[in-house]
Amino acid sequence: MRFDRLTKGFSGLRVLKEGLTGNTGWTPHWRDPEPKPEYDIIIIGGGGHGLATAHYLASQHDITNVAVLEKGYLGGGNVGRNTTIVRANYMLPGNSEFYSHSLKLWEGLEDDLNYNVMHSQRGIINLFHSDGQRDAFARRGNQMIAQGDDAILLDRAGVQRLLPYLDFEQTRFPIYGGLYHKRGGTARHDAVAWGFARGADSRGVDLIQQCEVTGIDIENGAVRGVQTTRGAIRAKKVGMVVAGRSSQVAAMAGMRLPIESHVLQAFVTEGLKPVIDHVITYGMGHFYISQSDKGGLVFGGDLDLYSSYASRGNLPTAEHVAEAAMTLMPVIGKAKMLRSWGGIMDMTPDGSPVIDRTHIDGLYVNCGWCYGGFKATPASGHTFAHLLATDTPHPVAAKLRLDRFRTGRGILDEEATGSQHNLH
Amino acid sequence: MRLPCPICGERDRREFYYQGAAVALNRPAPDADADAWQDFVYLRENLPGDHQELWSHDAGCGAWLVVTRNTVTHAVLGAKLASEADR
Ligand SMILES: Cc1cc2nc3c(=O)[nH]c(=O)nc-3n(C[C@H](O)[C@H](O)[C@H](O)COP(=O)(O)OP(=O)(O)OC[C@H]3O[C@@H](n4cnc5c(N)ncnc54)[C@H](O)[C@@H]3O)c2cc1C
Ligand SMILES: [Zn+2]
Numbered sequence: 001m002r003f004d005r006l007t008k009g010f011s012g013l014r015v016l017k018e019g020l021t022g023n024t025g026w027t028p029h030w031r032d033p034e035p036k037p038e039y040d041i042i043i044i045g046g047g048g049h050g051l052a053t054a055h056y057l058a059s060q061h062d063i064t065n066v067a068v069l070e071k072g073y074l075g076g077g078n079v080g081r082n083t084t085i086v087r088a089n090y091m092l093p094g095n096s097e098f099y100s101h102s103l104k105l106w107e108g109l110e111d112d113l114n115y116n117v118m119h120s121q122r123g124i125i126n127l128f129h130s131d132g133q134r135d136a137f138a139r140r141g142n143q144m145i146a147q148g149d150d151a152i153l154l155d156r157a158g159v160q161r162l163l164p165y166l167d168f169e170q171t172r173f174p175i176y177g178g179l180y181h182k183r184g185g186t187a188r189h190d191a192v193a194w195g196f197a198r199g200a201d202s203r204g205v206d207l208i209q210q211c212e213v214t215g216i217d218i219e220n221g222a223v224r225g226v227q228t229t230r231g232a233i234r235a236k237k238v239g240m241v242v243a244g245r246s247s248q249v250a251a252m253a254g255m256r257l258p259i260e261s262h263v264l265q266a267f268v269t270e271g272l273k274p275v276i277d278h279v280i281t282y283g284m285g286h287f288y289i290s291q292s293d294k295g296g297l298v299f300g301g302d303l304d305l306y307s308s309y310a311s312r313g314n315l316p317t318a319e320h321v322a323e324a325a326m327t328l329m330p331v332i333g334k335a336k337m338l339r340s341w342g343g344i345m346d347m348t349p350d351g352s353p354v355i356d357r358t359h360i361d362g363l364y365v366n367c368g369w370c371y372g373g374f375k376a377t378p379a380s381g382h383t384f385a386h387l388l389a390t391d392t393p394h395p396v397a398a399k400l401r402l403d404r405f406r407t408g409r410g411i412l413d414e415e416a417t418g419s420q421h422n423l424h
Numbered sequence: 425m426r427l428p429c430p431i432c433g434e435r436d437r438r439e440f441y442y443q444g445a446a447v448a449l450n451r452p453a454p455d456a457d458a459d460a461w462q463d464f465v466y467l468r469e470n471l472p473g474d475h476q477e478l479w480s481h482d483a484g485c486g487a488w489l490v491v492t493r494n495t496v497t498h499a500v501l502g503a504k505l506a507s508e509a510d511r
Contacts, residue, residue, distance in 0.1 A: 260445065
């Protein structure tokens, strides 16, 4: 494998060799196969989670007679639209072990995939602006440490040393301090999709683009395959991994999910010299920011807050985000905004995801990532592959059950905002 | 996005609070079974297209409205007072 990387995979030596020989040796990162009539497992959705599932099915469970069906192009959904923040700062059993597991997978991901996903543990600082918020963050920090992750409670001077350009004396919400999660950071979102795609393809998984699933075939309570815009494809098992479109696909199997789809926007400025070295979140307004390796300031805020299937938002949220940005770091007023866009979020009523079987034999569901599913990509794929391969939940995803909404047991309401989909 | 409040007329989206799909109008009987409550509290139809939803005219008259809105185009197709809506 190591030797392989020098000749076929990616390595410094290979870059050097290609550079000296006119870059003629590079080949496409994956094939473009025709769908076969039947597979052992079909994954619906070629986003980060679908591709990661396929990669781990092949690499961990040796199951390679698998197809990923994507209606558009690989990585064209939320995996290519997010603001790339990767962290493990949850504190509810069910979520905490899952995201801890995910961050550990991130830390070995580039080696596992032989792909530069530009994972950068630059640290996340969640600012707080009152005594009450400090207490809440101190508690969260302690839980994070107890679950094996890292957290440092910074006082005001501590934040000032790291982020001198913030406005500490804002009239209404002066900065009291911040919770510093050093292992948190960012990754290059497209590269994550491409790396998992290449990992799956190189082990024999068929990645089929421009192939929309239009129906799910069920006989006697068991799944038989799917109908697509490229014909019918049979399968013993089918996994639905379609994020914002989960309700639409589940409806093809006659199911209703605990999901309402909402639009979340993001914004990026022109490329600038390095100015922001961390990920920063504002504790008193909907605003968070980091700087991409291309130099753009990447930032966002809250949902537009009404149900939506449009991958674009409206002005009120953009305005709120801009106001919060100017309040926290007036220096941003000098930058020009380059682009804004939106993605469709699968919001659950407790803000936590679902990785589970359904009541239909052979049909599995992976959904409910709200606006935090990018950091979950490795663990989501890893544990969903485990479930598909072994029919038993992976221990770190065992609480992400679909029936928690029916029984009321194990509701995972991390922020305690109650059962309203857009509040998480 | 502007919503037509039957009391105040057409107003900017910023004046309104969004609650969710208009299922709140179909509250099950207190002794209904777990499925009925799951349906009401958690499950949603959530298909792209025309959507019936509950908005409150918070910064206006305070009335609760059932708004019909297309979730793909964001076009607002109508609004009536929740107190007068079919249930
Ligand atoms: C603006 C924004 C900012 C975000 N910021 C962050 C962040 O900082 N950190 C974080 O952790 N998360 C963030 N997220 C959330 C994260 O991006 C998502 O939770 C995650 O990407 C969802 O999983 P996915 O990658 O598999 O989804 P997607 O990439 O959306 O994949 C789903 C795929 O299914 C396909 N599909 C749908 N229907 C069908 C069908 N019928 N047939 C075939 N294919 C179908 C779609 O085309 C799509 O490619 C953000 C999201 C947005 C929009
Ligand atoms: Zn009104």
